[in-house]
Amino acid sequence: MKPKFIYPFLLLGLFLFSFMNFKPQENNPPVVKIISPQNNSTFDSNVPVTYKIAVSDKEDGDSKFDELNAKEVLLEVRRITKSKPASNKVVPSDPGLTVIMTSNCINCHNFNSKSIGPSLYEINKRYPVTKANTDTLIKRIREGSSGLWGGKEKMPTHHELTVVEIKNAVQWILKNAADPNVSYYTGLEGFFRISSANKGAYILTASYTDHGLKDVPGKRLRATDAVTIQSK
Numbered sequence: 001m002k003p004k005f006i007y008p009f010l011l012l013g014l015f016l017f018s019f020m021n022f023k024p025q026e027n028n029p030p031v032v033k034i035i036s037p038q039n040n041s042t043f044d045s046n047v048p049v050t051y052k053i054a055v056s057d058k059e060d061g062d063s064k065f066d067e068l069n070a071k072e073v074l075l076e077v078r079r080i081t082k083s084k085p086a087s088n089k090v091v092p093s094d095p096g097l098t099v100i101m102t103s104n105c106i107n108c109h110n111f112n113s114k115s116i117g118p119s120l121y122e123i124n125k126r127y128p129v130t131k132a133n134t135d136t137l138i139k140r141i142r143e144g145s146s147g148l149w150g151g152k153e154k155m156p157t158h159h160e161l162t163v164v165e166i167k168n169a170v171q172w173i174l175k176n177a178a179d180p181n182v183s184y185y186t187g188l189e190g191f192f193r194i195s196s197a198n199k200g201a202y203i204l205t206a207s208y209t210d211h212g213l214k215d216v217p218g219k220r221l222r223a224t225d226a227v228t229i230q231s232k
């Protein structure tokens with residue numbers, strides 16, 4: 001072999017060598033903890049149940065130091081018929097709910113009460129699940145909308161999201177945002193009440209989906225913590 005033929009192989013060798021030494025940076029999962037209420041605690045109906053959640057994530061920061069967007073922390077209060085053991089596992093979330101929690105929607109929309117925009121509950125009540133409504137809402141979220149809910153505020157365009165992501169979000173809102181057995185709250189602390197008509201067992205699930213490395217959506221990780229409470 002002539003010496004000059006060696007150069008391409010040397011280059012290839014160098015390339016393979018550097019590739020072998022390249023360890024991709026890993027996204028670390030967040031840690032979510034419900035500090036209160038305590039698991040298996042009992043509350044009288046109609047009295048405020050206060051909750052407090054702590055979240056830390058190596059990349060995004062720690063809720064203790066206000067480093068996270070607290071509104072991206074979700075508490076799901078779900079009525080259960082039989083008490084199930086609370087699970088602390090990282091479970092896959094609904095893709096539409098993930099879009100709602102990790103893009104900017106929750107800066108303007110609450111689940112149950114009016115914010116800058118209408119509540120997701122009110123949107124669910126206004127639009128039955130039909131293909132026409134789904135398509136209309138996808139278009140309005142994508143292109144922005146104003147004047148339909150009686151306020152002066154406008155919804156901005158969302159060209160940073162794909163049509164599929166927006167569709168998933170719309171489908172989640174139309175199917176789940178008015179489920180009578182679940183209430184959703186955002187933020188690290190707050191309170192809710194369970195009316196005497198709805199007393200029984202509830203599972204509280206706190207969750208946070210991180211922003212991955214450089215916000216690569218496919219690399220996002222979600223963590224949850226859950227406790228069961230009784231209202232009597």
Ligand code: HEC
Pocket residue numbers: 099100103104105106107108109116117118123136137140141145146147148149150151153154155156158161169170173
């Ligand atoms: C900067 C604030 C803001 C953000 C961010 C925002 N919205 Fe809105 N949204 C609004 C306002 C205000 C309205 C009511 C507009 C109107 O009156 O027509 C609205 C209306 C809506 C509607 C009802 C539209 C209709 O045709 O009735 C849906 C559905 C909706 N938003 C979903 C979303 C989703 C999903 C996201 C996140 C991807 C999002 N919004 C982000 C402010 C916002």
